[in-house]
Amino acid sequence: MTTVRGARARARIEITAAIKAEARTQLAAEGAAKLSLRAVARELGMVSSALYRYFPSRDDLLTALIVDAYDAVGAAAESAARETAGQPSLDRWTAVCRAVRAWAVAHPHEYALIYGSPVPGYTAPQDTNAPAARVGLVLVGIAREAHEGEGVALPPLPDALRPEAVRITADMAPDLPPALVVALVAAWSQLFGTISFEVFGQFHRLVEDRDAFFATAARRLGQDVGLLPRG
Amino acid sequence: MTTVRGARARARIEITAAIKAEARTQLAAEGAAKLSLRAVARELGMVSSALYRYFPSRDDLLTALIVDAYDAVGAAAESAARETAGQPSLDRWTAVCRAVRAWAVAHPHEYALIYGSPVPGYTAPQDTNAPAARVGLVLVGIAREAHEGEGVALPPLPDALRPEAVRITADMAPDLPPALVVALVAAWSQLFGTISFEVFGQFHRLVEDRDAFFATAARRLGQDVGLLPRG
DNA sequence: CTCATGCAAGAGCAGTGCTCTCGTTTCGGG
DNA sequence: CCCGAAACGAGAGCACTGCTCTTGCATGAG
Numbered sequence: 358m359t360t361v362r363g364a365r366a367r368a369r370i371e372i373t374a375a376i377k378a379e380a381r382t383q384l385a386a387e388g389a390a391k392l393s394l395r396a397v398a399r400e401l402g403m404v405s406s407a408l409y410r411y412f413p414s415r416d417d418l419l420t421a422l423i424v425d426a427y428d429a430v431g432a433a434a435e436s437a438a439r440e441t442a443g444q445p446s447l448d449r450w451t452a453v454c455r456a457v458r459a460w461a462v463a464h465p466h467e468y469a470l471i472y473g474s475p476v477p478g479y480t481a482p483q484d485t486n487a488p489a490a491r492v493g494l495v496l497v498g499i500a501r502e503a504h505e506g507e508g509v510a511l512p513p514l515p516d517a518l519r520p521e522a523v524r525i526t527a528d529m530a531p532d533l534p535p536a537l538v539v540a541l542v543a544a545w546s547q548l549f550g551t552i553s554f555e556v557f558g559q560f561h562r563l564v565e566d567r568d569a570f571f572a573t574a575a576r577r578l579g580q581d582v583g584l585l586p587r588g
Numbered sequence: 589m590t591t592v593r594g595a596r597a598r599a600r601i602e603i604t605a606a607i608k609a610e611a612r613t614q615l616a617a618e619g620a621a622k623l624s625l626r627a628v629a630r631e632l633g634m635v636s637s638a639l640y641r642y643f644p645s646r647d648d649l650l651t652a653l654i655v656d657a658y659d660a661v662g663a664a665a666e667s668a669a670r671e672t673a674g675q676p677s678l679d680r681w682t683a684v685c686r687a688v689r690a691w692a693v694a695h696p697h698e699y700a701l702i703y704g705s706p707v708p709g710y711t712a713p714q715d716t717n718a719p720a721a722r723v724g725l726v727l728v729g730i731a732r733e734a735h736e737g738e739g740v741a742l743p744p745l746p747d748a749l750r751p752e753a754v755r756i757t758a759d760m761a762p763d764l765p766p767a768l769v770v771a772l773v774a775a776w777s778q779l780f781g782t783i784s785f786e787v788f789g790q791f792h793r794l795v796e797d798r799d800a801f802f803a804t805a806a807r808r809l810g811q812d813v814g815l816l817p818r819g
Numbered sequence: 820c821t822c823a824t825g826c827a828a829g830a831g832c833a834g835t836g837c838t839c840t841c842g843t844t845t846c847g848g849g
Numbered sequence: 850c851c852c853g854a855a856a857c858g859a860g861a862g863c864a865c866t867g868c869t870c871t872t873g874c875a876t877g878a879g
Contacts, residue, residue: 365845365856389705390621394836406838407858415836473705474620475788489790518804521797528794542795543782543805550781551774557706559720559780563759564773566752573749574774577812596825596876625867637869638827646867 431491446503447584454575509583662722677734685806740814
């Protein structure tokens with residue numbers, strides 16, 4: 358526990374927060390590639406070298422933004438799960454998917470930062486691992502609830518995939534059947550495929566009513582996992 | 589048709605090709621963000637300003653690489669479709685998916701260029717539209733063959749999505765049922781979700797046997813479209 | 820053969836990430 | 850309370866980047 362020892366320490370966390378805030382502003386406005394340390398410092402009325410007292414490099418600043426972005430989308434997913442407690446699992450699943458998509462559409466550059474191409478020569482520090490897992494954990498939770506309650510329609514698991522499925526299951530959710538866990542991981546990645554295509558412009562001039570399109574796509578993904586309609 | 593009028597014109601297309609080749613080398617080595625016009629020129633033994641005679645800007649060079657990447661992955665998909673002609677549609681579907689994934693894994697930075705986060709302030713020129721559609725067209729072709737031959741198990745189409753589905757179908761494949769086309773677009777985006785998660789490192793320490801995992805994921809996507817197993 | 824055009828070279832501008840030094844301010848242990 | 854250590858802001862500077870402009874040379878078309 359690092360307590361705030363004095364005015365200096367307080368100033369440090371305030372300035373750190375201000376730097377992140379300004380960086381996030383520039384990120385939202387121009388994207389990660391155009392995020393400039395010097396511009397952030399300029400906007401904050403300090404000189405660029407002073408900023409290195411708070412973030413050792415531009416990549417470290419970006420990493421901080423990545424962690425925050427993972428936390429934000431994770432919080433959105435958890436909030437959607439909380440608000441739909443008690444509803445049928447398939448409805449909860451689609452609600453969480455829609456919450457993630459809504460966050461992505463509202464924060465395209467932050468979304469690109471975490472689910473787009475890795476920016477700085479692909480160095481994913483350990484700090485990002487836990488926040489990155491939050492959305493996945495929410496989906497696992499919904500599947501678990503369905504499995505323990507209404508039941509799930511387990512998709513077939515090919516023999517070639519069984520060893521891998523057992524391994525993933527042991528790592529991730531030992532209380533769930535491997536077939537379910539594998540379907541979950543696949544649906545998880547596929548969910549972000551549809552969101553990425555929308556955010557990155559691949560649906561341009563092809564899909565117009567994206568709310569409706571995404572809603573049925575997400576629901577179908579939930580059924581792929583084994584969640585039952587008309588719970 | 590611009591014929592090669594002389595030694596000068598020939599030199600021009602040769603140098604243009606050399607620039608693209610060197611740029612692709614740097615792209616594969618370091619990624620799009622680190623691709624430097626000056627470094628390309630340096631490696632080619634010319635001065636940086638000379639390079640602007642061939643590409644008006646760095647973005648134009650990137651656009652050329654994007655078009656080439658779309659063409660390469662499209663060619664891989666078409667080749668897989670050609671080699672599996674006559675086989676059951678679901679097998680052809682998975683073969684095409686695996687070909688696309690294999691290309692992506694072999695060329696991660698080029699993949700990131702076209703299916704990762706779009707570069708800042710960059711709006712895809714018209715030149716990229718046609719090449720970008722090639723993979724999709726291959727998948728449409730397989731679905732069409734199944735629809736006209738073995739038949740497809742049409743997924744249900746919610747009323748809320750029907751107008752949009754009809755619109756997309758008119759634009760894309762007027763001879764196919766809207767429910768099939770919508771499922772196709774969804775599966776198309778979801779396919780690239782799984783590939784992106786693998787290429788961008790989201791499966792790190794989670795999925796190990798990626799061949800097996802992807803094979804069943806791709807097959808399940810094919811079934812979502814309505815392709816029938818044991819054709 | 821002549822002359823407009825294509826081209827390479829170089830200098831230069833504005834911007835970047837990052838390092839180093841140099842005074843100054845703050846804080847904590849003796 | 851006080852003094853040394855640590856943290857800090859400012860500035861200069863390095864090695865880059867994309868891009869523009871001018872200059873002089875070689876090529877190829879009329």
